[in-house]
Amino acid sequence: MVKISDRLKTAASLVSEGVVLADVGTDHGYVPIYLLEQKKIRxxxxxxxxxxxxxxxxEHIHLYGMDAYIQTRLSDGVAALQMGEADSILVAGMGGGLVMHILEEGKAVCQAADELILQPQSELSGVRDYLAKNGYMIDAERMVFEDGKYYPMMRVHYQTGKNKNTDITEKDAALKNAGNCERQDQNRYKVECLYGRHLLMEKNPILHQYLQKEHKVFETILDNLLKQPESEKITARIGEVKESLGYNEAALAYYKA
Structure with missing residues (x-):
């Protein structure tokens, strides 16, 4: 039985039953091997x-006797994947910028899949904003803490025939339009892009732990900045930290509701 990290095991848990999986950036090939051992994918x-x-x-696929079930392909993102060839596409362990690049460059293939499992290592807010503005709906989110790091991940799908603003509710679509919504709604959209609507609504305990640690970091930074001699640069930085602290506190408020 192949052993995989909690991060990869949690990402694998988001893959639906009975699908054909495309594992982008497969590295050692452990996730598809694990899922086949679990008899979860075809x-x-x-x-x-x-x-x-x-x-x-x-080598690992052969070692675990999976040659008949897993094929390998040299591919930049999903470039070597045909339209409709995979039901589920897994993109894990990459920076958020690269995740968005893969989604954009392989737009047709990604939109044709039933689901995408994404685990960006950075730029979470940017990834969630990209998804919302490009017709994707986030179905589920998970978060794990492993080896001193926090790993959020999500399952998404493209809403066929929808315009870029109808992947979420009409009210939430309005939140993305800064010219037509109030400051409170803009802040809510920003908070949910930063931390994840599903994680917040479900009061995810790992996210709560992360938020509490982040809050302490922001407070320490702010305290140190306020002790510095006043300057234009320091004033600007204080404003940035206060804004980030405000988003953090708005996220923590979900746990008090």
Whole structure:
């Protein structure tokens, strides 16, 4: 039985039953092997942009006797994946900028899939904002704490035939339009992009832990800044930290409701 990290195991838990999986950036190929051992997926396509990781994945696939169920492909993002070839696309362990690049460059293929499992390592707010503005709906979110790091992840799907603002409710779509909504609604949209609507609504305990730690960090930074000699740069930085602290406190308020 293959052993995988809690981060990857949680991401794998978001994959639906009985799908054909495309694992983008497969590295060692452990996630598709794990899911096949669990009899959760039918088969998989393990993809990576680099030959080295792909060779390691091939070795592991053979070692676990999965050659008939997992094929490997050298691919930049989903470039080597055909339209409709995979029901579920997993993109895990990459920076948020790269995740958005893969979604944008492989737009047609990603939109054709039933679901995408995304685990960006950075730029979470940017990724969630990109999804909202490009017709994707977030179905579920998870968060794990492992080896001193926090890992949020999500399952999303593209809403066929919808315009870029109808992937969420009409009220939430309005939140994205800064010219037509009030400050309170803008703040709510920003908070949910930063921390995840599902995680907040479900009062996820790992997110709560993260928010509490982040709050202390922001308070310490602000306290140190207020002790500095006044300058235009310091004043601007104080404003930035206060804004971030405000978003953090708005997120913490979900846990008090």
């Amino acid at each position: 088969c998989a396509i393990a993809m990576d942009i680099n030959k080295g990781p792909l060779e390691r994945a091939k």
